[in-house]
Each structure stands twice: as C-alpha cells, then as structure tokens.
Amino acid sequence: MGQGGEPRRAQPHDGELGVAVARAQQGDEAAFAAAYRMVQPRLLGYLRGIVGDDAEDVASDAWLEIARDLGRFRGDGAGFRGWTATIARHRALDHLRRLKARPRGTPLEQDVLDLPGRHSTHDEALESLSTEHALHLVAGLPRDQAEAVLLRVVVGLDGPAAARVLGKRPGAVRTSAHRGLKRLARRLAAEGGTDGAPSAPGEAG
Numbered sequence: 001m002g003q004g005g006e007p008r009r010a011q012p013h014d015g016e017l018g019v020a021v022a023r024a025q026q027g028d029e030a031a032f033a034a035a036y037r038m039v040q041p042r043l044l045g046y047l048r049g050i051v052g053d054d055a056e057d058v059a060s061d062a063w064l065e066i067a068r069d070l071g072r073f074r075g076d077g078a079g080f081r082g083w084t085a086t087i088a089r090h091r092a093l094d095h096l097r098r099l100k101a102r103p104r105g106t107p108l109e110q111d112v113l114d115l116p117g118r119h120s121t122h123d124e125a126l127e128s129l130s131t132e133h134a135l136h137l138v139a140g141l142p143r144d145q146a147e148a149v150l151l152r153v154v155v156g157l158d159g160p161a162a163a164r165v166l167g168k169r170p171g172a173v174r175t176s177a178h179r180g181l182k183r184l185a186r187r188l189a190a191e192g193g194t195d196g197a198p199s200a201p202g203e204a205g
Contacts, residue, residue: 013038013077014078016034018076018078020035025071032067035080039081040063043085043088043155045155046088046089049135049146049150050096050150061095062087062091065087066083069087078158079161082162082164082165085151086165134188135154137187138150138184141184144168145176145180145183147176148174148180149177151165151166152177
C-alpha cells in the first residue's frame with residue numbers, strides 16, 4: 001500500500017528495473033543501460049509535456065545527474081522511476097528559467113473537490129497520450145494538471161509518488177490529474193479522438 005492507503009501501482013518491468021538499478025550501483029554499465037531503456041521513454045514523454053521540443057536535451061542533462069548520483073539512490077524499481085522523475089523535473093524547471101519562460105501558474109487545487117471516476121482507464125489514457133499530438137494537448141492544460149497527468153499516466157507513478165515529485169499532497173495531485181484527464185478527454189472527443197472521459201490511475205470508485 002502507498003501512503004494514504006492507496007495501493008502502490010507497479011509497472012510491468014519494475015522488478016527487472018530494480019535488479020538493473022542495484023547492479024548498476026555496483027558498476028555494471030550494461031545494467032545501467034538496461035535501466036535507461038526501461039525508464040527513458042516515459043521520462044521523455046513527461047519532459048515533452050513540460051519543455052516541448054527541448055525534451056531530449058533536458059533528458060540528457062537529467063541522465064547525467066542520475067548517473068552521477070546513482071550511488072545515493074535507495075529504493076526499488078518504482079522508487080527509481082519517482083527519483084528520476086524528480087531529477088528530470090528539476091532540470092526542466094531550470095531550463096525554463098534559463099529561457100525566462102515562466103511556467104503557467106494556477107492556484108493550488110484543493111482536494112475538497114476531488115471526485116474520483118467510476119472506473120480506472122489507465123491503459124486507455126496511456127494509449128491516447130502516446131501520441132505527440134496528445135502530449136501537445138497535455139502541455140496546454142494548466143501546469144498543475146499537466147504535470148499530474150504526465151506523472152501518473154505517462155511516467156506511471158502512483159498518487160503518493162507523484163505528490164512527492166511535485167511537493168504537494170496526494171489528494172491535490174489526484175484532483176489535478178482527474179481534472180486534467182477530464183479536460184483532455186473533452187478535447188480529444190471534440191477531435192474524434194475518444195468518446196469517454198478517462199480517469200486518473202487509482203481512482204476507481
């Protein structure tokens with residue numbers, strides 16, 4: 001169980017990722033390459049939603065830091081995904097500051113309006129978000145919603161892990177993800193992309 005009683009969402013390769021990370025910490029370069037291959041696609045999708053076309057450069061900076069500080073990491077495969085997402089987010093925000101392009105800001109969403117969806121449609125949402133066009137739509141969401149959607153659906157973090165990356169309460173992140181996915185679903189439906197409103201992972205009623 002995650003913090004707040006939320007079941008921890010495991011990804012298919014988390015066990016393999018944890019083993020690869022442990023071996024990489026012992027100096028196994030092939031294991032580090034394997035960990036990179038398992039994490040990079042989702043991490044890159046997250047960064048594209050924040051910095052757009054500069055995602056590759058920001059990801060490279062993030063991986064340099066990840067490699068440098070790998071020995072300090074403590075945790076399993078799921079924890080490694082959260083740790084790398086935190087580093088990538090810091091590098092993305094640094095990049096935006098360097099460009100003097102302040103991220104959009106919205107008031108912190110309170111979890112008092114958190115209305116979980118009836119069913120979890122993670123796979124459906126992930127399929128929709130796998131396209132460059134959908135990531136462009138996500139980038140058009142209010143920033144708190146965009147980051148919550150990217151971390152939960154694209155990176156695959158559970159609510160507490162996403163909350164730690166963002167420095168917010170899990171309830172606030174669930175609210176942001178739910179609202180962001182609802183807004184995204186409406187936009188995709190208007191373009192003929194989907195007929196339903198996906199809910200954030202873990203929001204089964």
